[in-house]
Amino acid sequence: MPRELHLSVELGGSPSAGLRGNDPAESLTAPYWAALTGLAEQGALDFVTLGDSFAPSPDDHVGRLDPVAVLARVAPTSRSIGLVPTVTTTHTEPFHTSTALATLDFVSEGRAGWLVDVAGTAAEARAAGRRRAAPAADLWAEAADAAEVAARLWDSWEDDAEIRDAATGRFVDRARLHYVDFEGPHFSVRGPSIVPRPPQGRPPVVVALAAHDPYGRRELAARHADVVLLEAADIGAARLARETLLDRVAEAGRDPQDIRVLLRVSVDLCAGALAAAEPAVGPRFTGAATALAPLLAEWHTATGVDGFHLVPSTVGTELPLLVHGLVPRLREAGLFRAGYTGRTLRDHLGLTRPANRYVEAVR
Amino acid sequence: MTTDRTGKPRRQVHLPDRTAAPRRQVHLAAHFPGVNNTTVWTDPDSGSQIDFSSFRHLARTAERGKFDFLFLAEGLRLRERKGLIHDLDVVGRPDSLTVLNAVAAVTERLGLAATVNATFNEPYELARRFSSLDHLSGGRAAWNVVTTSDAFTGENFRRGGYLDRADRYRRAEEFVEVARALWDAWPPDRAPRTVRHSGAQFDLAARPALPHSPQRHPVLIQAGDSDEGREFAARGADVVFSRHGSLEAGRAFHTDVKRRLARYGRRPEDLLILPAATFVLGDTDAEAQEHAALIRRQQVSPATALAFLENVWGRDLSGYDPDGPLPDVDPVPDSELVQGWAHAGDRFGIAARWRAHAEEKHLSIRELAIEQTARQSFVGTPESVAAAIDAHVQAEAADGFILVPHLTPGGLDAFVDRVVPLLQERGVFRADYAGTTLRDHLGLARPGSVREEGAAS
Numbered sequence: 090m091p092r093e094l095h096l097s098v099e100l101g102g103s104p105s106a107g108l109r110g111n112d113p114a115e116s117l118t119a120p121y122w123a124a125l126t127g128l129a130e131q132g133a134l135d136f137v138t139l140g141d142s143f144a145p146s147p148d149d150h151v152g153r154l155d156p157v158a159v160l161a162r163v164a165p166t167s168r169s170i171g172l173v174p175t176v177t178t179t180h181t182e183p184f185h186t187s188t189a190l191a192t193l194d195f196v197s198e199g200r201a202g203w204l205v206d207v208a209g210t211a212a213e214a215r216a217a218g219r220r221r222a223a224p225a226a227d228l229w230a231e232a233a234d235a236a237e238v239a240a241r242l243w244d245s246w247e248d249d250a251e252i253r254d255a256a257t258g259r260f261v262d263r264a265r266l267h268y269v270d271f272e273g274p275h276f277s278v279r280g281p282s283i284v285p286r287p288p289q290g291r292p293p294v295v296v297a298l299a300a301h302d303p304y305g306r307r308e309l310a311a312r313h314a315d316v317v318l319l320e321a322a323d324i325g326a327a328r329l330a331r332e333t334l335l336d337r338v339a340e341a342g343r344d345p346q347d348i349r350v351l352l353r354v355s356v357d358l359c360a361g362a363l364a365a366a367e368p369a370v371g372p373r374f375t376g377a378a379t380a381l382a383p384l385l386a387e388w389h390t391a392t393g394v395d396g397f398h399l400v401p402s403t404v405g406t407e408l409p410l411l412v413h414g415l416v417p418r419l420r421e422a423g424l425f426r427a428g429y430t431g432r433t434l435r436d437h438l439g440l441t442r443p444a445n446r447y448v449e450a451v452r
Numbered sequence: 453m454t455t456d457r458t459g460k461p462r463r464q465v466h467l468p469d470r471t472a473a474p475r476r477q478v479h480l481a482a483h484f485p486g487v488n489n490t491t492v493w494t495d496p497d498s499g500s501q502i503d504f505s506s507f508r509h510l511a512r513t514a515e516r517g518k519f520d521f522l523f524l525a526e527g528l529r530l531r532e533r534k535g536l537i538h539d540l541d542v543v544g545r546p547d548s549l550t551v552l553n554a555v556a557a558v559t560e561r562l563g564l565a566a567t568v569n570a571t572f573n574e575p576y577e578l579a580r581r582f583s584s585l586d587h588l589s590g591g592r593a594a595w596n597v598v599t600t601s602d603a604f605t606g607e608n609f610r611r612g613g614y615l616d617r618a619d620r621y622r623r624a625e626e627f628v629e630v631a632r633a634l635w636d637a638w639p640p641d642r643a644p645r646t647v648r649h650s651g652a653q654f655d656l657a658a659r660p661a662l663p664h665s666p667q668r669h670p671v672l673i674q675a676g677d678s679d680e681g682r683e684f685a686a687r688g689a690d691v692v693f694s695r696h697g698s699l700e701a702g703r704a705f706h707t708d709v710k711r712r713l714a715r716y717g718r719r720p721e722d723l724l725i726l727p728a729a730t731f732v733l734g735d736t737d738a739e740a741q742e743h744a745a746l747i748r749r750q751q752v753s754p755a756t757a758l759a760f761l762e763n764v765w766g767r768d769l770s771g772y773d774p775d776g777p778l779p780d781v782d783p784v785p786d787s788e789l790v791q792g793w794a795h796a797g798d799r800f801g802i803a804a805r806w807r808a809h810a811e812e813k814h815l816s817i818r819e820l821a822i823e824q825t826a827r828q829s830f831v832g833t834p835e836s837v838a839a840a841i842d843a844h845v846q847a848e849a850a851d852g853f854i855l856v857p858h859l860t861p862g863g864l865d866a867f868v869d870r871v872v873p874l875l876q877e878r879g880v881f882r883a884d885y886a887g888t889t890l891r892d893h894l895g896l897a898r899p900g901s902v903r904e905e906g907a908a909s
Contacts, residue, residue: 161550
C-alpha cells in the first residue's frame, strides 16, 4: 500500500483575486476566510497556513489582517482543518505569542499550529519602533529562543494542574505549575503561563526552510520544528535537503520520525490568467490540477518527503481546483485520506501528543 | 398585549409615560467570571473557565439578552503570596483578543471587549490586532486599556521594569494617541498615510496594516478610579468601567466624571459610566438573601479569609484561626508578601477600622472577610432587581452595569430569562438591537474627523 501524503495550503499571498475573483476587499471580511478554510476542510487537507508581515508592501491596496485573529475567527466555523498562522518573533512579546497560540488551540479544540518567522526589514523595525533592524542570523537565533519559551510556557501547567479540591479550598495544585525561567540575550521570561496547557499539549511548530538559510534558521528547524516546509530548487536538492535536515534533527537528540517534511510547491493552475505575485521558489507547477496529481506522486517517492505545502498564486480561484481536481486524483491513487480520521492537527500529521518536560524532570 | 416566550400574557408594569421625558436607557454588559474569589468553583454547576464552550455559552446568553457587550479581563502573571502561586481561586484564562475573535463567529451583534495592557504591548501591533477584531466582527470591538506598574508582571516581558504611577497614564495616553493615528491613516478608497510619531514613550514611523474598520476606532474603555484615571476617561474614553455600585457613590462619581467632559468639548452622552455589579435572584426577597449568604460563604472559604487579611496585613497569618478574632499584630508596611493584587493602600488605617468593626459586631476573621468582600450589588426577586437597576440609571448613578456572574458559564442565564424581560417592559432596555456595531448599541458616534499625517508627533 502506498505511503499516504500530507497536504497543506497557504491562504495568504496575493489578495488580488478574491474567492470568487471579485472585490479584493472581501479578504477583510470573515465570510471570505470561512469559505476558504471550509473549502480546504472539504478536501480534508492537513492544515492551512496564513502568512504575515509587520509592514505592508507598498503595492498592498487591500490591507492584511492579523493571521491569529483570522484563524481564531474561522475556528468555530470549521471542525477538522489545522490552523497555522505565521507569528513573527522579532517585535512581539514571546509571552503574548505563546498565550495567543495556546488560545487558538483551545478555541479550535486542538487544531492550532505556529509558523515561526522573523520580521527582518527596516520598515518593520520602524513600525514597531522598539529596535533597529538586525542581521538575519541574530533574528533567527532569537526566533529559536521564542520557540523555546513558548514550548516551556505551554508545558508550564501540567495537564492535571486544576484539582478543584473543595476540602482544602485549592483550585490548582501549585506543585503542578512551573516557572519557566528562560534567560536569553533579548528577553527573559519567568512564567508560568496564564493559560492552562493547550489541548494538543504543544501546538505543532512549523518552520519554512531552504538549503541556503542561515544557521540559526536551520537550528530552529532541527531543534523545534514538528513540521518543516522545505524549499528546494529541484527534486534532487529536495531529497538532499531532507536528508541533511533529518541528520541534524538526530544530532540534536530528536527522533527524525517525529518530524514531517513537506515540500513547498508553487502552483499556478490558471496560467496566464494573472501574473504571479512573486517569483516562485522551488518546484513550480503550471497546468491543470488533475495533471498535478501524478507529479506529486512521483516527487513524493523521489524525494522521500511526507507531503506538500501548496502555494497557489491566486488562492481564491485555485483552491477550488485543488480540492475538486487534485485531491480526488490523489485519493484514487491511494495517496490521500478519504476524510479526517482524527480530531486534532497532531492526529492528522500522525504526531503524538508530547509529554510534558516538567513532569519528566520532576517525577 | 405582549406575551412571553411561552405564550402567557405578560404583566404590563411601568409602561413608559409618553408625556414625560423619555426614560434613560439601561446599558448592560456581561463580564466573563474572573480569576478571583467572586467566581465560585466549588458549586456543582461550575464549569470550565477555559474551554471555548464556556465562552460561547456566556456570549450567546448575553446576546439573547440583547446585551451591549461581553467583557474579558486580563492578568499577565499568576498571583502569588508568600512567594508561592495563589491556589485558592479560579485561575487560567485565554488571550482575550484571540478568544473574542472566535466568539465573533458564534454571535452576530454582541460587542466584544478585551482588556489589554498598554504597558506590556506596543502600539503598531496592538492597533492592528484591534482593527482586525473590528473588521472580522463587523464593528463590535472594544478595548479596555489598562496599565501595570509592577516589576513582578514585567518579569514575563521584554520590557520588564517598572513604570511609576504618573508614567503609566502618560504611556497609556500616548499609546492611544498613536493607535488612533494608525486607525485614522487609511481612509476608504484612499492611499494609506505613514504615521510618524516621536514621543517620550514611542518613536515610530508606520504605514497602517489595515484601512478603516467598521467602527474606525474600537470603543475605548477605561477602568481607573484615581484623579488621573478620571481625567484620562474624560479626555478620550467612550466607557468608564467603575466600581461605584451604590446609588450615592455612583451619583457622585457620575457627576464628577461627566462634569469633566465639557473641558474637552465633549457632551455627557459621549461617555458612558458602567459600574461592575453582581446579582443574586430568588423567587422571594428572603430566598434571594438566603442564596446570597450561601454564595458569600462559597466565595470566602476559611483559607480565602486568611488570604484576604494577609493582603492588608502584609504578613503570614496562617497561625490564626479563621473562625477566631482578628490578628492582634500590626500590618507590615511596604510588604511584598503578595504580588499581583491591587495595592492595599493604607494598611494601618484599614486594619484599625476592621479591628474596631469586628470587635463591635463580634465578627470572626471569616465573617469579617465575608462582609468586607461582599460585592452583591443586586439581591432580590427579578422584579426588585429590575426596579433597582432602573432606579440607578434614572437617578444618574450609572448608565448601566457590567454584570459579573459568580458562576461559569451559566451564571447569566437566570438574569437574561427573568430580569431582562422586566427591563424591556419598563421601556428602559432594548427589545432588539437597532444597529450592528457596538457604537450603535452604546449610542456613540463613529469618529469622523480625519487626522492629518503626523498629527500625533
